Amino acid sequence: MAYKISDDCISCGACAAECPVSAISEGDGKYVIDADTCIDCGSCESTCPVGAPQAE
Ligand code: SF4
Ligand code: SF4
Secondary structure (H helix, E strand, O other): OOEEEOOOOOOOOHHHHHOOOOOEEEOOOOEEEOOOOOOOOOHHHHHOOOOOEEEO
């Protein structure tokens, strides 16, 4: 299991700065999470201003 960022993402970058394992990077139109790197800590979900990262 891993977190996934929905299309609600406004590419603010806040989650990428908070991810302890640097699993989040800027993608095409939104930020994306590398599922193999994510450790399900939930930090991105609590950091995001629009609630885009969600546990799958
Ligand atoms: Fe990074 Fe944690 Fe979000 Fe996974 S849940 S992408 S490890 S901040
Ligand atoms: Fe997108 Fe939310 Fe991450 Fe900002 S914090 S880049 S809006 S997922």
